[in-house]
Amino acid sequence: MTDLSVATKAGKAAFDVDAVRRDFPILDQQINGKPLVYLDNGASAQKPIAVLDAMDRYYREMHSNVHRGAHTLGDRATSAFEGAREKARSFLNAGSTREIVWTRGTTEAINLIANGLAGRLQPGDEILVSHMEHHANIVPWQMIAERTGAKVLPVQVTPQGELDLDSFNSLLGDRTRILALTHVSNVLGTINPIAPLIEQAKARGIITVIDGAQAVPHYKPDVQALGCDFYMFSAHKLFGPTGIGVLYGKAQLLEEMPPYQGGGEMIERVSFERTTWNTLPYKFEAGTPAIAEAVGLGAAIDYLDGLDRPGMEASEAALLARANELVETVPGMEIIGTSSNKVPVMSFKIAGLHPSDIGTLLDQQGIAIRTGHHCAMPLMDFYGVPGTARASFAFYNTLEEVEQLFTALQKIQRLFA
Numbered sequence: 001m002t003d004l005s006v007a008t009k010a011g012k013a014a015f016d017v018d019a020v021r022r023d024f025p026i027l028d029q030q031i032n033g034k035p036l037v038y039l040d041n042g043a044s045a046q047k048p049i050a051v052l053d054a055m056d057r058y059y060r061e062m063h064s065n066v067h068r069g070a071h072t073l074g075d076r077a078t079s080a081f082e083g084a085r086e087k088a089r090s091f092l093n094a095g096s097t098r099e100i101v102w103t104r105g106t107t108e109a110i111n112l113i114a115n116g117l118a119g120r121l122q123p124g125d126e127i128l129v130s131h132m133e134h135h136a137n138i139v140p141w142q143m144i145a146e147r148t149g150a151k152v153l154p155v156q157v158t159p160q161g162e163l164d165l166d167s168f169n170s171l172l173g174d175r176t177r178i179l180a181l182t183h184v185s186n187v188l189g190t191i192n193p194i195a196p197l198i199e200q201a202k203a204r205g206i207i208t209v210i211d212g213a214q215a216v217p218h219y220k221p222d223v224q225a226l227g228c229d230f231y232m233f234s235a236h237k238l239f240g241p242t243g244i245g246v247l248y249g250k251a252q253l254l255e256e257m258p259p260y261q262g263g264g265e266m267i268e269r270v271s272f273e274r275t276t277w278n279t280l281p282y283k284f285e286a287g288t289p290a291i292a293e294a295v296g297l298g299a300a301i302d303y304l305d306g307l308d309r310p311g312m313e314a315s316e317a318a319l320l321a322r323a324n325e326l327v328e329t330v331p332g333m334e335i336i337g338t339s340s341n342k343v344p345v346m347s348f349k350i351a352g353l354h355p356s357d358i359g360t361l362l363d364q365q366g367i368a369i370r371t372g373h374h375c376a377m378p379l380m381d382f383y384g385v386p387g388t389a390r391a392s393f394a395f396y397n398t399l400e401e402v403e404q405l406f407t408a409l410q411k412i413q414r415l416f417a
């Protein structure tokens, strides 16, 4: 295999991608008679053995319901579950585990916040999103706008796929109540300059909601430094299990918000006359939670903490740089999203080829990418395309895999375009 070692800025040992790949057993298989090249990490990332083992061990040795306290297994499950919450807190650098709410994922977290903030909205109030949002950060706001008479306004993007700051400045106004922005675009890979935008919004008392689904697989956000009110992500994109996600919210705002769902766990006391709510974060966690999944996410965070981060980031940057270099080797190939500040995500089209055909033909060669609208139809409309093909890389991908992708694309272009 090509030596992908990338010397780190810190001068530490080189990032050893071959060693890292051995932690992900799923990568070592053949698809359609070819070694799997997994480039669909933006949709869902693969899981290291550490995550598989932690979940297996949880079920073998300590499963019980949590917070019921009557026996030893219940105590073990609770401490594993709450231990994972502490890991999520530390990952985001939140001030307290009271500010870390488990959800099913990014989508549920945004729905929770949208519902929780609905009571603050009056007819004519404005919710700013952007033209590059995933549907998960558009539709919940539209549903709340419908209920309250508020309006959802999109900040425009530039042809390069960056937020148009003139559009942002012109839309930010006296009626803006909520700014809901993606940290990183799942289609374009653009890393948005959220820190100054949050600062501008905060100066006007606007609530800030940041969709971190595509940011966290590539670097660790610091919610206190960012100063946002809410930040959310899904575990399955962070090398953890499906079915669980994290919502960070400032304690004061979470306190002021009504619960999202009713049931067990989220109450303090129930009577037919009056029911009162549990303390944070449990007020937002009705019903038996995804316990093994929380443990799995905790293991994913530990695993990532054990990696050489600067080395990992340099290795990912090298993958994107190599992909960009190779674009000109495929006639008619065009990248959508050419910001200089990107995570390793490459959306593209090839003249004369439908994106779904590109996906199918690549799959025949063992290469997994994603095609379609990527749950970002307004962005597809902006670029005037029905969909794109998207290769999204993770730290376990190799330069050799990038080269295999382009060799396959050259072949497809020659034969079918």
Ligand SMILES: Cc1ncc(COP(=O)(O)O)c(C=O)c1O
Pocket: 042, 043, 104, 105, 106, 107, 108, 134, 136, 137, 182, 184, 185, 186, 211, 213, 214, 234
């Ligand atoms: C930017 C962004 N936001 C939200 C989501 C929704 O995540 P989930 O389906 O895990 O809730 C995705 C998933 O692709 C995404 O890329």
